[in-house]
Amino acid sequence: QVQLQQWGAGLLKTSETLSLTCAVYGGSPNIYYWNWIRQSPGKGLEWIGEINHVGRIKFNPSLRSRVTMSIDTSKNQFSLKLNSVTAADTAIYYCPLYYHIGAPLTDSWDQGSLVTVSS
Amino acid sequence: DIVLTQSPGILSLSPGERVTLSCRASQSVSDNYLSWHQQKPGQPPRLLIYGASSRAAGIPDRFTGSGSGTDFTLTISRLEPEDFAVYYCQQYGISLPYTFGRGTKLEIK
Numbered sequence: 001q002v003q004l005q006q007w008g009a010g011l012l013k014t015s016e017t018l019s020l021t022c023a024v025y026g027g028s029p030n031i032y033y034w035n036w037i038r039q040s041p042g043k044g045l046e047w048i049g050e051i052n053h054v055g056r057i058k059f060n061p062s063l064r065s066r067v068t069m070s071i072d073t074s075k076n077q078f079s080l081k082l083n084s085v086t087a088a089d090t091a092i093y094y095c096p097l098y099y100h101i102g103a104p105l106t107d108s109w110d111q112g113s114l115v116t117v118s119s
Numbered sequence: 120d121i122v123l124t125q126s127p128g129i130l131s132l133s134p135g136e137r138v139t140l141s142c143r144a145s146q147s148v149s150d151n152y153l154s155w156h157q158q159k160p161g162q163p164p165r166l167l168i169y170g171a172s173s174r175a176a177g178i179p180d181r182f183t184g185s186g187s188g189t190d191f192t193l194t195i196s197r198l199e200p201e202d203f204a205v206y207y208c209q210q211y212g213i214s215l216p217y218t219f220g221r222g223t224k225l226e227i228k
Binding site: 044045046047050058059060061062094096098101102104105106107109110111112 | 169
């Protein structure tokens with residue numbers, strides 16, 4: 001059973017850099033799509049970006065200029081950096097992994113990290 | 120961006136009933152890359168359906184996805200108590216960004 005654990009700073013000030021890391025335990029799927037998604041009352045669910053098993057990276061164009069995503073396959077870790085944060089970046093951040101073990105796609109989510117940006 | 124409109128916003132139903140949720144896209148979703156997620160209070164979302172009609176691993180067969188192009192539905196054939204939650208559709212086609220609908224909340228009548 002693949003499980004995810006996420007960590008990073010939960011309270012930031014305006015203009016600082018959000019930094020989150022997500023690790024996978026219990027398996028190393030060969031075919032996967034690792035995403036960052038955030039959720040806030042005002043914007044609902046918002047997709048930030050994705051890295052897949054062949055290293056293809058996709059970004060939300062509205063966040064592209066502020067986002068860095070990287071993956072360390074040796075550690076089974078996936079990282080997100082979002083710079084120049086504002087109050088609009090306050091949200092719960094998730095790092096869901098969609099993957100195939102066998103035919104149907106499945107997913108694993110961490111419990112999410114609440115990131116609050118204040119002035 | 121592709122805007123996904125989900126209707127209705129809230130549905131009040133009883134266990135045992137059949138329900139169909141709607142998701143309409145502002146433009147065609149490429150390759151029918153449309154998924155449905157379920158979210159319960161205090162929990163992350165969970166994938167139910169991908170590719171418009173394929174069930175994710177471990178999802179009961181009372182959940183059925185259908186549709187193509189701009190119109191998609193999720194049908195729950197017989198509501199169980201654990202199905203009362205918020206349901207989101209998401210498109211993940213070639214048009215970036217991937218986008219989510221605002222959700223339909225199923226509540227117990």
